Amino acid sequence: MTERLARWLRCPSKECCSFSYICVTGDDVARIARSLSIEPWLFTVPIRAPADSDDGFALDTSGDRFRLALKRTSVEDAMPGGTCVFLARLGDGTTRCGLGALRPAACRVFPARDDGGAILLEAAGCTCDWTGVAIDDAARRELAELREARKRYAGVVARWNAYVLSQVGSAKLVPRDFGRFLLDAYPE
Amino acid sequence: MSEGCRGCTGHCCRDIVVHVTPFDVSRIAAAQSLDPLQIVEPRETVPGDGQNGEAFGARIDATGRLFSSVLRKGALDQSACQFLVHLDDDHARCGIYADRPRVCIIYPFVVRQGSIDVRGDARCGPGDWNMARLDYASVRRELAAYSAEWHACARIVEAWNGAVEQGNRSPSFASFTSFAHRVAGAVASDTSLDVGVLERWDEAQLSAELETARRAWLDHVSIAAQSAIRE
Numbered sequence: 001m002t003e004r005l006a007r008w009l010r011c012p013s014k015e016c017c018s019f020s021y022i023c024v025t026g027d028d029v030a031r032i033a034r035s036l037s038i039e040p041w042l043f044t045v046p047i048r049a050p051a052d053s054d055d056g057f058a059l060d061t062s063g064d065r066f067r068l069a070l071k072r073t074s075v076e077d078a079m080p081g082g083t084c085v086f087l088a089r090l091g092d093g094t095t096r097c098g099l100g101a102l103r104p105a106a107c108r109v110f111p112a113r114d115d116g117g118a119i120l121l122e123a124a125g126c127t128c129d130w131t132g133v134a135i136d137d138a139a140r141r142e143l144a145e146l147r148e149a150r151k152r153y154a155g156v157v158a159r160w161n162a163y164v165l166s167q168v169g170s171a172k173l174v175p176r177d178f179g180r181f182l183l184d185a186y187p188e
Numbered sequence: 189m190s191e192g193c194r195g196c197t198g199h200c201c202r203d204i205v206v207h208v209t210p211f212d213v214s215r216i217a218a219a220q221s222l223d224p225l226q227i228v229e230p231r232e233t234v235p236g237d238g239q240n241g242e243a244f245g246a247r248i249d250a251t252g253r254l255f256s257s258v259l260r261k262g263a264l265d266q267s268a269c270q271f272l273v274h275l276d277d278d279h280a281r282c283g284i285y286a287d288r289p290r291v292c293i294i295y296p297f298v299v300r301q302g303s304i305d306v307r308g309d310a311r312c313g314p315g316d317w318n319m320a321r322l323d324y325a326s327v328r329r330e331l332a333a334y335s336a337e338w339h340a341c342a343r344i345v346e347a348w349n350g351a352v353e354q355g356n357r358s359p360s361f362a363s364f365t366s367f368a369h370r371v372a373g374a375v376a377s378d379t380s381l382d383v384g385v386l387e388r389w390d391e392a393q394l395s396a397e398l399e400t401a402r403r404a405w406l407d408h409v410s411i412a413a414q415s416a417i418r419e
Contacts (some may be wrong), residue, residue: 036281037194037332043275071275088283089261090270096220098273098283133316 002136004121008110011128012094016110018083019125021047021069023055025146025153028104029068029179030186035102040179044068044087054154058164059173066175070104105146112139128161156185189285191319192296198280199311200295201269205231209341212289213257214376217369219287224369230255230361234385246368247352248361257365285361290334297327299390304328305403329387333398336389336402340409344371347413356417367416373411381408 001009008016024032046066049056055159056065072082086098097103111123111130121130143178160181164173232403233245233254245254262270271283282288287314296317306317306328348364351357357367375381385401394402 006221035189036285037189038279038281039276042279073274085275086273086283088271088273090222090226091262091263092226093263094226096222096271096283098271098281100219100284100286 002081002138003133004112004130004136004139007128007130009096013127014087014095014097015125016107016123017087017097018097021045021072022084022104022106023047023067023069024104024106025055026156026182026186027149027150027152028106029182030188032099032102032104033183033188034083040068040182041176043071044175045071046175046178055150055157055162057157057174057178058161059178061165061168067179068175105142105149109139109142109146112143114143114147126160156182159185190314191321195313195316197278198268198272198274198282200292201272201280201282202265203311206269206289206291207231207256208259208289208291209337210257210344210365210372211337211340211376212291213365214290214369214372215287216284218282221283225362226364227260228257228365229260231258244342244345246361246364247359248364249359255361257368290330290337294327294330294334297331299331304331326392332389332391333386336405338408339389340375341368343406343409344368344413347371347410347417351417367413370416370419371409371413374416375409376404378408378412381405387394 024044029044032038032043033040045068046059047069048059049065049067050061051065053065055067057067058065071085073085073087083095084097088096088098088102090096091124097107099107111121111126111128112135113118113122118137121133121135121139160178163181167173208228213227216222216227217224226315229314230248233256233339245256247253248255260270262272265274268274268280269282271288272280273283274280282292296307296312297304299305299306304319304322304324306312306319312315345368348357348367352359357363382401382405385405388398389402391398
Protein backbone atom coordinates (compact mmCIF):
# COMPACT_ATOMS: atom_id res chain seq x y z
CA MET A 1 0.00 0.00 0.00
CA THR A 2 1.42 3.37 -0.97
CA GLU A 3 1.71 6.15 1.59
CA ARG A 4 -0.70 8.21 -0.54
CA LEU A 5 -3.34 5.48 -0.32
CA ALA A 6 -2.71 4.81 3.37
CA ARG A 7 -3.07 8.50 4.23
CA TRP A 8 -6.27 8.80 2.22
CA LEU A 9 -7.72 5.65 3.82
CA ARG A 10 -6.95 6.93 7.31
CA CYS A 11 -8.55 10.33 6.68
CA PRO A 12 -11.57 10.36 9.03
CA SER A 13 -13.65 12.96 7.19
CA LYS A 14 -13.07 12.28 3.44
CA GLU A 15 -13.83 15.85 2.39
CA CYS A 16 -12.91 14.73 -1.14
CA CYS A 17 -16.10 12.65 -1.18
CA SER A 18 -18.31 15.57 -0.21
CA PHE A 19 -17.10 18.88 -1.59
CA SER A 20 -18.02 18.23 -5.20
CA TYR A 21 -19.66 15.78 -7.53
CA ILE A 22 -17.39 12.94 -8.62
CA CYS A 23 -17.52 12.60 -12.39
CA VAL A 24 -17.11 9.15 -13.86
CA THR A 25 -16.13 7.62 -17.18
CA GLY A 26 -17.84 4.78 -18.99
CA ASP A 27 -15.19 2.38 -17.66
CA ASP A 28 -16.08 3.38 -14.09
CA VAL A 29 -19.80 3.03 -14.70
CA ALA A 30 -19.54 -0.40 -16.32
CA ARG A 31 -17.10 -1.71 -13.69
CA ILE A 32 -19.20 -0.59 -10.72
CA ALA A 33 -22.48 -1.64 -12.31
CA ARG A 34 -21.28 -5.14 -13.18
CA SER A 35 -19.32 -5.79 -10.01
CA LEU A 36 -22.11 -4.70 -7.68
CA SER A 37 -24.99 -5.71 -9.95
CA ILE A 38 -26.56 -2.27 -9.84
CA GLU A 39 -27.76 -0.44 -12.91
CA PRO A 40 -25.99 2.85 -13.74
CA TRP A 41 -29.04 5.02 -13.12
CA LEU A 42 -29.21 3.81 -9.53
CA PHE A 43 -25.82 5.23 -8.58
CA THR A 44 -25.21 8.10 -11.01
CA VAL A 45 -26.83 11.46 -11.68
CA PRO A 46 -26.48 13.76 -14.69
CA ILE A 47 -25.00 17.18 -13.93
CA ARG A 48 -24.65 20.12 -16.30
CA ALA A 49 -21.52 20.17 -18.46
CA PRO A 50 -20.04 22.91 -20.67
CA ALA A 51 -21.39 22.66 -24.21
CA ASP A 52 -17.94 21.92 -25.65
CA SER A 53 -16.81 19.28 -23.09
CA ASP A 54 -15.85 15.98 -24.70
CA ASP A 55 -17.48 13.99 -21.90
CA GLY A 56 -20.74 15.94 -22.15
CA PHE A 57 -23.59 13.81 -23.39
CA ALA A 58 -26.77 15.14 -24.95
CA LEU A 59 -30.34 14.07 -24.26
CA ASP A 60 -31.90 16.18 -27.00
CA THR A 61 -30.89 18.52 -29.80
CA SER A 62 -30.99 21.67 -27.66
CA GLY A 63 -27.23 21.81 -27.23
CA ASP A 64 -27.40 21.10 -23.48
CA ARG A 65 -24.76 18.69 -22.28
CA PHE A 66 -24.49 16.58 -19.13
CA ARG A 67 -21.85 14.62 -17.29
CA LEU A 68 -22.40 11.52 -15.23
CA ALA A 69 -21.44 11.87 -11.57
CA LEU A 70 -21.78 9.54 -8.63
CA LYS A 71 -25.06 10.09 -6.83
CA ARG A 72 -24.97 11.99 -3.56
CA THR A 73 -26.81 11.41 -0.33
CA SER A 74 -29.64 13.74 0.54
CA VAL A 75 -29.00 17.04 2.27
CA GLU A 76 -30.49 15.63 5.48
CA ASP A 77 -27.31 13.62 5.87
CA ALA A 78 -24.83 14.62 8.55
CA MET A 79 -22.75 16.46 5.93
CA PRO A 80 -24.38 19.64 4.59
CA GLY A 81 -25.13 19.17 0.92
CA GLY A 82 -24.65 15.44 1.15
CA THR A 83 -21.73 13.19 0.28
CA CYS A 84 -20.94 10.57 -2.32
CA VAL A 85 -23.60 7.88 -1.94
CA PHE A 86 -20.91 5.23 -1.53
CA LEU A 87 -19.33 6.88 1.50
CA ALA A 88 -19.98 4.70 4.54
CA ARG A 89 -20.24 6.55 7.85
CA LEU A 90 -18.95 4.29 10.59
CA GLY A 91 -20.23 4.04 14.13
CA ASP A 92 -17.53 6.38 15.45
CA GLY A 93 -18.36 9.04 12.84
CA THR A 94 -15.33 8.38 10.63
CA THR A 95 -15.87 7.47 7.01
CA ARG A 96 -14.67 4.91 4.50
CA CYS A 97 -15.21 4.50 0.75
CA GLY A 98 -17.75 1.75 0.15
CA LEU A 99 -16.43 1.12 -3.35
CA GLY A 100 -12.87 0.24 -2.32
CA ALA A 101 -10.95 -1.05 -5.32
CA LEU A 102 -13.95 -0.40 -7.56
CA ARG A 103 -13.85 3.36 -7.02
CA PRO A 104 -13.69 5.63 -10.07
CA ALA A 105 -10.35 6.35 -11.70
CA ALA A 106 -10.68 9.99 -10.67
CA CYS A 107 -10.84 8.86 -7.02
CA ARG A 108 -7.97 6.40 -7.35
CA VAL A 109 -5.54 9.09 -8.52
CA PHE A 110 -6.52 11.46 -5.71
CA PRO A 111 -4.92 13.85 -4.84
CA ALA A 112 -2.48 13.50 -7.76
CA ARG A 113 -3.09 15.64 -10.80
CA ASP A 114 -1.26 16.16 -14.03
CA ASP A 115 -0.16 19.77 -14.34
CA GLY A 116 1.14 19.99 -17.89
CA GLY A 117 3.31 16.92 -17.53
CA ALA A 118 4.32 17.53 -13.89
CA ILE A 119 2.45 15.46 -11.32
CA LEU A 120 1.30 17.37 -8.25
CA LEU A 121 -0.24 16.08 -5.04
CA GLU A 122 -2.82 18.69 -4.15
CA ALA A 123 -6.57 19.08 -4.28
CA ALA A 124 -8.82 22.03 -3.63
CA GLY A 125 -11.05 21.46 -0.62
CA CYS A 126 -8.97 18.62 0.82
CA THR A 127 -7.94 19.19 4.44
CA CYS A 128 -5.32 16.42 4.57
CA ASP A 129 -1.63 17.16 4.94
CA TRP A 130 0.13 15.67 1.93
CA THR A 131 3.61 16.92 2.76
CA GLY A 132 6.22 14.19 2.70
CA VAL A 133 4.15 11.94 0.45
CA ALA A 134 6.07 10.93 -2.65
CA ILE A 135 4.66 10.75 -6.16
CA ASP A 136 4.47 6.98 -6.39
CA ASP A 137 4.52 4.76 -9.45
CA ALA A 138 0.87 3.91 -8.86
CA ALA A 139 -0.03 7.60 -9.22
CA ARG A 140 1.78 7.81 -12.56
CA ARG A 141 0.12 4.62 -13.78
CA GLU A 142 -3.33 5.64 -12.56
CA LEU A 143 -3.07 9.08 -14.15
CA ALA A 144 -2.11 7.44 -17.44
CA GLU A 145 -5.06 5.04 -17.11
CA LEU A 146 -7.39 7.94 -16.36
CA ARG A 147 -6.21 9.78 -19.48
CA GLU A 148 -6.83 6.66 -21.58
CA ALA A 149 -10.23 6.05 -19.99
CA ARG A 150 -11.27 9.64 -20.68
CA LYS A 151 -10.12 9.35 -24.29
CA ARG A 152 -12.10 6.14 -24.75
CA TYR A 153 -15.12 7.70 -23.05
CA ALA A 154 -14.98 10.78 -25.29
CA GLY A 155 -15.30 8.46 -28.30
CA VAL A 156 -18.29 6.68 -26.78
CA VAL A 157 -19.96 9.97 -25.86
CA ALA A 158 -19.36 11.29 -29.40
CA ARG A 159 -21.09 8.20 -30.81
CA TRP A 160 -24.02 8.69 -28.46
CA ASN A 161 -24.30 12.39 -29.26
CA ALA A 162 -24.30 11.64 -32.99
CA TYR A 163 -27.15 9.20 -32.39
CA VAL A 164 -29.11 11.76 -30.32
CA LEU A 165 -28.66 14.43 -32.98
CA SER A 166 -29.99 12.00 -35.57
CA GLN A 167 -33.20 11.60 -33.56
CA VAL A 168 -34.67 15.02 -34.33
CA GLY A 169 -38.38 15.04 -33.52
CA SER A 170 -38.26 11.74 -31.61
CA ALA A 171 -39.25 11.26 -28.00
CA LYS A 172 -36.91 12.93 -25.50
CA LEU A 173 -34.17 10.67 -24.24
CA VAL A 174 -33.49 10.22 -20.53
CA PRO A 175 -30.31 9.49 -18.54
CA ARG A 176 -31.35 5.84 -18.24
CA ASP A 177 -31.05 5.55 -22.05
CA PHE A 178 -27.48 6.80 -21.86
CA GLY A 179 -26.77 4.36 -19.00
CA ARG A 180 -27.99 1.45 -21.13
CA PHE A 181 -25.89 2.71 -24.02
CA LEU A 182 -22.81 2.67 -21.76
CA LEU A 183 -23.37 -0.94 -20.65
CA ASP A 184 -23.65 -1.87 -24.32
CA ALA A 185 -20.57 0.14 -25.28
CA TYR A 186 -18.41 -1.38 -22.49
CA PRO A 187 -19.06 -5.11 -22.75
CA GLU A 188 -18.05 -7.40 -19.91
CA MET B 189 -21.36 -10.57 -6.50
CA SER B 190 -23.42 -13.65 -5.69
CA GLU B 191 -26.37 -14.07 -7.98
CA GLY B 192 -28.87 -14.15 -5.13
CA CYS B 193 -27.60 -10.84 -3.72
CA ARG B 194 -28.23 -8.87 -6.90
CA GLY B 195 -31.65 -7.56 -5.93
CA CYS B 196 -30.68 -7.22 -2.29
CA THR B 197 -31.99 -4.36 -0.16
CA GLY B 198 -29.67 -5.24 2.72
CA HIS B 199 -32.09 -6.97 5.09
CA CYS B 200 -29.36 -9.32 6.33
CA CYS B 201 -27.17 -6.30 7.14
CA ARG B 202 -29.93 -4.72 9.20
CA ASP B 203 -31.79 -7.51 10.91
CA ILE B 204 -28.93 -9.78 11.88
CA VAL B 205 -26.21 -9.20 14.44
CA VAL B 206 -22.98 -10.06 12.65
CA HIS B 207 -20.67 -12.12 14.86
CA VAL B 208 -17.10 -12.05 13.62
CA THR B 209 -13.80 -13.74 14.36
CA PRO B 210 -10.44 -12.03 14.97
CA PHE B 211 -9.48 -13.20 11.47
CA ASP B 212 -12.36 -11.25 9.94
CA VAL B 213 -11.44 -8.20 11.99
CA SER B 214 -7.78 -8.39 10.94
CA ARG B 215 -8.66 -8.59 7.26
CA ILE B 216 -11.02 -5.61 7.46
CA ALA B 217 -8.60 -3.59 9.60
CA ALA B 218 -5.77 -4.11 7.11
CA ALA B 219 -7.85 -3.35 4.03
CA GLN B 220 -9.57 -0.28 5.47
CA SER B 221 -6.80 1.08 7.73
CA LEU B 222 -9.10 0.81 10.71
CA ASP B 223 -8.39 0.10 14.34
CA PRO B 224 -10.14 -3.15 15.37
CA LEU B 225 -12.21 -1.21 17.90
CA GLN B 226 -13.63 0.85 15.06
CA ILE B 227 -14.91 -2.39 13.56
CA VAL B 228 -16.35 -4.40 16.46
CA GLU B 229 -18.17 -3.95 19.72
CA PRO B 230 -18.97 -6.50 22.44
CA ARG B 231 -22.26 -8.31 22.72
CA GLU B 232 -23.14 -10.63 25.54
CA THR B 233 -23.43 -14.18 24.36
CA VAL B 234 -26.27 -16.47 25.13
CA PRO B 235 -26.27 -20.26 25.39
CA GLY B 236 -26.30 -21.66 21.90
CA ASP B 237 -23.86 -19.18 20.41
CA GLY B 238 -21.11 -21.79 20.29
CA GLN B 239 -20.79 -24.52 17.74
CA ASN B 240 -21.83 -27.15 20.25
CA GLY B 241 -24.57 -25.14 21.89
CA GLU B 242 -22.38 -23.84 24.72
CA ALA B 243 -22.13 -20.17 25.64
CA PHE B 244 -19.07 -19.04 23.73
CA GLY B 245 -17.35 -15.77 24.34
CA ALA B 246 -14.57 -13.83 25.99
CA ARG B 247 -14.47 -12.53 29.53
CA ILE B 248 -14.16 -8.77 29.36
CA ASP B 249 -15.27 -7.74 32.83
CA ALA B 250 -15.21 -9.03 36.39
CA THR B 251 -18.70 -10.50 36.28
CA GLY B 252 -17.79 -13.67 34.46
CA ARG B 253 -20.27 -12.95 31.68
CA LEU B 254 -19.15 -13.89 28.18
CA PHE B 255 -19.05 -11.59 25.18
CA SER B 256 -18.51 -12.04 21.49
CA SER B 257 -17.38 -9.47 18.93
CA VAL B 258 -19.99 -8.14 16.55
CA LEU B 259 -19.79 -5.60 13.75
CA ARG B 260 -20.65 -2.09 14.87
CA LYS B 261 -23.73 -0.31 13.57
CA GLY B 262 -23.60 2.84 11.45
CA ALA B 263 -23.61 6.43 12.65
CA LEU B 264 -26.61 7.45 10.56
CA ASP B 265 -28.66 4.25 10.48
CA GLN B 266 -28.10 2.56 13.80
CA SER B 267 -30.13 -0.43 12.76
CA ALA B 268 -27.72 -1.25 9.93
CA CYS B 269 -24.18 -2.58 9.73
CA GLN B 270 -21.84 0.41 9.59
CA PHE B 271 -20.41 -0.78 6.30
CA LEU B 272 -23.75 -0.89 4.49
CA VAL B 273 -24.02 1.69 1.70
CA HIS B 274 -27.58 2.87 0.99
CA LEU B 275 -28.14 3.77 -2.63
CA ASP B 276 -31.86 4.42 -2.34
CA ASP B 277 -34.87 2.94 -0.56
CA ASP B 278 -34.67 -0.26 -2.57
CA HIS B 279 -30.95 -0.78 -3.04
CA ALA B 280 -28.08 -1.23 -0.64
CA ARG B 281 -24.64 -2.76 -1.02
CA CYS B 282 -21.84 -3.91 1.28
CA GLY B 283 -19.13 -1.25 1.45
CA ILE B 284 -16.41 -3.80 2.22
CA TYR B 285 -17.61 -6.51 -0.13
CA ALA B 286 -14.15 -7.85 -1.03
CA ASP B 287 -13.13 -8.01 2.65
CA ARG B 288 -16.45 -8.83 4.28
CA PRO B 289 -16.55 -11.31 7.17
CA ARG B 290 -16.77 -14.98 6.39
CA VAL B 291 -20.20 -15.21 7.96
CA CYS B 292 -21.38 -12.67 5.37
CA ILE B 293 -19.67 -14.56 2.55
CA ILE B 294 -21.49 -17.78 3.38
CA TYR B 295 -24.85 -16.12 4.04
CA PRO B 296 -27.54 -17.47 3.63
CA PHE B 297 -26.19 -21.00 3.34
CA VAL B 298 -25.92 -23.80 5.85
CA VAL B 299 -25.19 -27.47 5.61
CA ARG B 300 -28.40 -29.39 6.19
CA GLN B 301 -28.63 -33.17 6.04
CA GLY B 302 -25.17 -33.30 4.53
CA SER B 303 -25.71 -30.82 1.72
CA ILE B 304 -25.95 -27.10 1.22
CA ASP B 305 -29.27 -25.34 1.73
CA VAL B 306 -30.60 -21.84 2.34
CA ARG B 307 -31.08 -21.25 6.05
CA GLY B 308 -34.65 -21.17 7.23
CA ASP B 309 -34.46 -17.64 8.64
CA ALA B 310 -32.84 -16.12 5.52
CA ARG B 311 -33.99 -12.55 4.89
CA CYS B 312 -33.61 -12.93 1.12
CA GLY B 313 -36.62 -12.61 -1.15
CA PRO B 314 -38.46 -15.67 -2.47
CA GLY B 315 -36.68 -17.10 -5.47
CA ASP B 316 -33.47 -15.08 -4.92
CA TRP B 317 -31.45 -18.28 -4.71
CA ASN B 318 -31.79 -20.77 -7.49
CA MET B 319 -30.19 -23.87 -5.99
CA ALA B 320 -29.87 -25.43 -9.44
CA ARG B 321 -27.45 -22.67 -10.42
CA LEU B 322 -25.44 -22.56 -7.19
CA ASP B 323 -21.65 -22.99 -7.33
CA TYR B 324 -21.65 -25.76 -4.73
CA ALA B 325 -17.88 -26.26 -4.68
CA SER B 326 -17.25 -22.60 -3.98
CA VAL B 327 -19.92 -22.37 -1.26
CA ARG B 328 -18.62 -25.55 0.36
CA ARG B 329 -15.07 -24.13 0.44
CA GLU B 330 -16.32 -20.93 2.05
CA LEU B 331 -18.39 -22.84 4.61
CA ALA B 332 -15.34 -24.92 5.48
CA ALA B 333 -13.11 -21.86 5.93
CA TYR B 334 -15.81 -20.24 8.06
CA SER B 335 -15.98 -23.28 10.27
CA ALA B 336 -12.19 -23.50 10.54
CA GLU B 337 -11.81 -19.90 11.62
CA TRP B 338 -14.52 -20.26 14.27
CA HIS B 339 -12.71 -23.29 15.68
CA ALA B 340 -9.55 -21.18 15.77
CA CYS B 341 -11.48 -18.33 17.36
CA ALA B 342 -12.54 -20.72 20.12
CA ARG B 343 -8.87 -21.48 20.82
CA ILE B 344 -8.05 -17.76 21.01
CA VAL B 345 -10.97 -17.06 23.35
CA GLU B 346 -10.05 -20.08 25.47
CA ALA B 347 -6.47 -18.82 25.87
CA TRP B 348 -7.72 -15.36 26.77
CA ASN B 349 -10.26 -16.57 29.32
CA GLY B 350 -7.61 -18.81 30.88
CA ALA B 351 -5.27 -15.84 31.22
CA VAL B 352 -8.03 -13.74 32.80
CA GLU B 353 -8.93 -16.49 35.25
CA GLN B 354 -5.29 -16.87 36.26
CA GLY B 355 -4.94 -13.13 36.76
CA ASN B 356 -2.49 -12.74 33.88
CA ARG B 357 -4.74 -10.32 32.00
CA SER B 358 -7.15 -7.60 33.12
CA PRO B 359 -10.46 -8.20 31.41
CA SER B 360 -11.63 -5.46 29.03
CA PHE B 361 -13.00 -5.54 25.52
CA ALA B 362 -10.21 -3.29 24.25
CA SER B 363 -7.46 -5.52 25.59
CA PHE B 364 -9.18 -8.71 24.41
CA THR B 365 -9.65 -7.24 20.90
CA SER B 366 -6.03 -6.12 20.76
CA PHE B 367 -4.86 -9.57 21.89
CA ALA B 368 -7.09 -11.40 19.41
CA HIS B 369 -5.95 -9.10 16.62
CA ARG B 370 -2.30 -9.88 17.38
CA VAL B 371 -2.93 -13.62 17.37
CA ALA B 372 -4.90 -13.51 14.11
CA GLY B 373 -2.15 -11.42 12.52
CA ALA B 374 0.54 -13.86 13.67
CA VAL B 375 -1.39 -16.85 12.29
CA ALA B 376 -2.17 -15.11 8.99
CA SER B 377 1.45 -14.09 8.43
CA ASP B 378 2.91 -17.51 9.20
CA THR B 379 3.81 -18.86 5.77
CA SER B 380 4.70 -22.29 7.14
CA LEU B 381 1.03 -23.06 7.83
CA ASP B 382 -1.02 -25.13 5.41
CA VAL B 383 -3.85 -22.67 4.73
CA GLY B 384 -5.30 -25.09 2.21
CA VAL B 385 -6.64 -27.01 5.18
CA LEU B 386 -9.17 -24.24 5.79
CA GLU B 387 -11.03 -24.92 2.58
CA ARG B 388 -11.21 -28.67 3.27
CA TRP B 389 -12.06 -28.31 6.95
CA ASP B 390 -15.47 -29.91 6.86
CA GLU B 391 -14.82 -32.73 4.42
CA ALA B 392 -17.23 -35.49 5.31
CA GLN B 393 -14.64 -38.24 5.02
CA LEU B 394 -11.75 -37.03 7.17
CA SER B 395 -8.53 -38.53 5.89
CA ALA B 396 -5.76 -39.09 8.40
CA GLU B 397 -3.74 -36.49 6.55
CA LEU B 398 -6.49 -33.87 6.82
CA GLU B 399 -7.11 -34.65 10.45
CA THR B 400 -3.41 -34.15 11.18
CA ALA B 401 -3.37 -30.89 9.23
CA ARG B 402 -6.45 -29.61 11.07
CA ARG B 403 -4.93 -30.43 14.44
CA ALA B 404 -1.62 -28.82 13.47
CA TRP B 405 -3.36 -25.66 12.37
CA LEU B 406 -5.38 -25.35 15.57
CA ASP B 407 -2.35 -26.15 17.71
CA HIS B 408 -0.50 -23.39 15.95
CA VAL B 409 -3.31 -20.96 16.81
CA SER B 410 -3.07 -22.02 20.47
CA ILE B 411 0.70 -21.54 20.45
CA ALA B 412 0.31 -18.08 18.90
CA ALA B 413 -2.30 -17.22 21.54
CA GLN B 414 -0.08 -18.39 24.41
CA SER B 415 2.79 -16.45 22.95
CA ALA B 416 0.64 -13.29 22.79
CA ILE B 417 -0.41 -13.84 26.41
CA ARG B 418 3.24 -13.87 27.47
CA GLU B 419 4.05 -10.64 25.58
